[in-house]
Structures are given as structure tokens and as C-alpha cells.
Amino acid sequence: MVSKSGVTIVGAFFSPFVNRVQIAFNLKSVEYEYIEETLASKSDVLLKSNPIHKRVPVLIHNDKTICESIVILQYIDEVWTDNGYSILPSDPYDRAVARFWAAFVDDKMVPMLKELIVSAEEEKVAIKERIGEGLVVLEEAFTKCSEGKAYFGGDNIGYIDIALGSCWEFIKATEKISGLDLVDEAKIPKLVAWAARFQSNDAVKNVLPDIGRFVEVLERIRARAKAFPNRSWPYLPAE
Amino acid sequence: MVSKSGVTIVGAFFSPFVNRVQIAFNLKSVEYEYIEETLASKSDVLLKSNPIHKRVPVLIHNDKTICESIVILQYIDEVWTDNGYSILPSDPYDRAVARFWAAFVDDKMVPMLKELIVSAEEEKVAIKERIGEGLVVLEEAFTKCSEGKAYFGGDNIGYIDIALGSCWEFIKATEKISGLDLVDEAKIPKLVAWAARFQSNDAVKNVLPDIGRFVEVLERIRARAKAFPNRSWPYLPAE
Numbered sequence: 001m002v003s004k005s006g007v008t009i010v011g012a013f014f015s016p017f018v019n020r021v022q023i024a025f026n027l028k029s030v031e032y033e034y035i036e037e038t039l040a041s042k043s044d045v046l047l048k049s050n051p052i053h054k055r056v057p058v059l060i061h062n063d064k065t066i067c068e069s070i071v072i073l074q075y076i077d078e079v080w081t082d083n084g085y086s087i088l089p090s091d092p093y094d095r096a097v098a099r100f101w102a103a104f105v106d107d108k109m110v111p112m113l114k115e116l117i118v119s120a121e122e123e124k125v126a127i128k129e130r131i132g133e134g135l136v137v138l139e140e141a142f143t144k145c146s147e148g149k150a151y152f153g154g155d156n157i158g159y160i161d162i163a164l165g166s167c168w169e170f171i172k173a174t175e176k177i178s179g180l181d182l183v184d185e186a187k188i189p190k191l192v193a194w195a196a197r198f199q200s201n202d203a204v205k206n207v208l209p210d211i212g213r214f215v216e217v218l219e220r221i222r223a224r225a226k227a228f229p230n231r232s233w234p235y236l237p238a239e
Numbered sequence: 240m241v242s243k244s245g246v247t248i249v250g251a252f253f254s255p256f257v258n259r260v261q262i263a264f265n266l267k268s269v270e271y272e273y274i275e276e277t278l279a280s281k282s283d284v285l286l287k288s289n290p291i292h293k294r295v296p297v298l299i300h301n302d303k304t305i306c307e308s309i310v311i312l313q314y315i316d317e318v319w320t321d322n323g324y325s326i327l328p329s330d331p332y333d334r335a336v337a338r339f340w341a342a343f344v345d346d347k348m349v350p351m352l353k354e355l356i357v358s359a360e361e362e363k364v365a366i367k368e369r370i371g372e373g374l375v376v377l378e379e380a381f382t383k384c385s386e387g388k389a390y391f392g393g394d395n396i397g398y399i400d401i402a403l404g405s406c407w408e409f410i411k412a413t414e415k416i417s418g419l420d421l422v423d424e425a426k427i428p429k430l431v432a433w434a435a436r437f438q439s440n441d442a443v444k445n446v447l448p449d450i451g452r453f454v455e456v457l458e459r460i461r462a463r464a465k466a467f468p469n470r471s472w473p474y475l476p477a478e
Contacts, residue, residue: 052343052376061332064332066332066335066339067339068338068339068342070338070342071335071338071339071342072335074334074335074338075331075332075334075335078331078334079331092314092317092318093300093303093305093314095313095314095317096305096310096311096313096314099307099309099310099313100305100306100307100310103307103309103310104291137291
């Protein structure tokens, strides 16, 4: 549990929420230890460090544990200030806008992706439409927030970039597993260009999961959802 | 839209999320204008100021609009610092703990309450059990966070107090409408005492809804849920 900088991430390679934390530490130039979880048999470290939700990511910083990716991102931004890189903007209104859109990603977009992966054939088109509408809303948000610059956060990757950008591979993997085109470049050209920029950024590119392995994970989740429909995502047995 | 302090809340009297914002301004000694929404026919002010979610609360501060209660609480804490009252703690770890538990209230407890209100008879007991387990988890969180003091936030009402305390009348109204006892004082004695303390605090007591009127609102929601099961909470038509 001890790492060079006293920082350990308990994660899973395919989790966008774990990737958020890794990207944040890369932006802050902070080294971290990484423990890969096998979600089908959760480790004692995970169960002990996140007894409430029993899910990744968990950040272990010295003797403290911090859970929930959005909470961790803000913790990282408040604790590691040495290299001058800010994830959240400094202005309170801009911070509120950033928190609003990050919550939109987590509360609206992510549940729709999960729904599409496990949905019955006849429901898929309607869910795809709703995801498309959500992406158009995010295209408009990008136009407003970026003010013509490269990222939601301006010239550099910020809070919304991490929250949404971490999920872009999830969107692409969901496209593959559902056989549906979710990203319509004609409707969201700026967002598509932004996603390419984000994914090739030095702080990001080595963090993102291999799409093939990501799809394999989603296939396993889908199979479990069919076998155990009364469980909730990711359809593993309760501990 | 103009108020003495340039602050307007668009709200609904029964909404715990609106009450959060009112309590925060009371703690900060900031006067605000209040516009009561009729959710069945949403006003142009609401639709224009919160086009994404079309729901209360909305904070209008000068020419800016801020949506989502948790986002608004943090905005208020960052903007109004004059009277020295802090809603969030200053230490980054304590802030992370506060954000974690506020998210637990919104992501775990509130959905269970909504579920219980509209659930079929045969599902009720199982949902009640899960709510009871959540409250026991919160009792333990109170013991840790309060360290023997009056509130989660210590001697004064803080972020978790507002997030959970605003929902206590919702819990009590859900008890009445479901005919089930959700609050077992033998299991959560500290939380029951804390809730009484919170609700009688000067910043809180005049904000909370009349329980009878709250129950009436929940009865209307339950009736709509029966008539239109494919809609989502609060089972009003889409705009």
C-alpha cells in the first residue's frame, strides 16, 4: 500500500471513473501506485477502503481513503497545487458550470450507455436517440465553455474534459457492442474533434483502455445482465 | 427578477433541494427573492433558466443562473464569504468526506424514497428494509463526522447536515404516505436527535414545508405514477 508519493489508486483498467483519477494525477505530475482489481472477486483492500459502495476507483493517500471519482478529482485539485495546474477553474461561476456538466455526464449520459448495453433489441433505437440528444446538448456546452479554445477548460484539459473525455471510449465500446452509431459527426463535429484532441493528449493517451478489451468486459456484463436481470450494474452478486 | 441582493431562488415549497439553497442563504445571512414554481405548468423563467433539467432549484445571481442544489450550495459557499460562515470544511479530506456523504444522500437515499412512494404493495417491505440500512449507515457516518458534536459539520450546520437534513421531512412524509415506519429510533438514536436539532435551528425552521401539504404533493405524484407509469419522477408530461 506504500508508494513513492504515498498515493495508491485501486482501479480497473476499463473504468472511465478510474481513468479520470489517473488523468488528474498525470496532469498534476504526481506519481502513483496502481492496484488492479478483479471485480468478480473483490479484494480485501477494496472492501475495506470502500465499504459503502465497494467499487473503484478508490484513492489511498497516506492513511486516508477517498471514494467516488468526482469527489477524488476535487480532492486531487485541492491537495496537489505544486505544479500550478488547476483542474477546476478559479471563478466560482465557472466552477459551478464545470460541476453542472460533470454531473450531467454521470447522471444522464452514463446511465443511458449502461441501459443501451443491456437493453432488449426493441428498446435500443429509442435509447440511441436519447444518447444522441445528450451528445448534441454537450456539443452546445462545448461551444459555450471552450470559447473557441481546444478544451471545455480552455487551453488546457479541465474538469469537464476529464469527466466526459474519460467516457469517450465507453461510448465507442458501446457503439461496437450495440451495433449502433452513437456518434454522428455531422451533428457533433466540435465534440468529435475535441475527443480526438483529448485522447491524444500526453496526460491521457496511455491511460485509456484498449477498446477490444473494453468491449470484452461489456460483453461479460451483458451476459450477466441476461442471466441475472434482478441484479444491478455490473450484474455481479452482492457481497 | 431583481432582488435586494441580486439573488433569486426559483423553487417549490416542498422540494428538499430548494430548501437546501434557502438554508444555505440563511446561514450566510444573505437575503433572497423567492419565486414559487407550479411544477405542473412550468414558468418561462424556469424553462429559460434551466433548459437542460427544467427543474428547481435554480439560483439566479445577477445575470447568471446556477442549477442543481449541490452545485448551488458550493457556489454559495464560494461566493458569499463575508459573514465568515463556511458550509464546507476547509481541509481537503474533510471536504471529500462531506461531498461523499452528500452524494450518498442524493444517489442512494433519495431514489429509495421515491421508489417507495410509487411502489406496488408487495415491494414496499423490501424497499423499507433498504432505506433502514441506509439510515444505519448514516448513523455511523454521523458518529464519525460529528466527533461528539451537534452536527455532521461539528458545532455548526455544514454541507452534510444541509444535504441530509433537508430530506428529513421527505422521509417523514414518505412514512405517512406509505404507512411504514422508516425511522427506528432504537437503531438510529443519534440521527433522530440530530434531525430534531437541525430542524429547530433558526436557519432551518422557517424553511421546512408543512408536512400535511408535503404529503398532499406526494399523493398527487403517486396518483400520476399509477396513471402514467412510463413517465419518470414526478410523473408530469415531458415539455
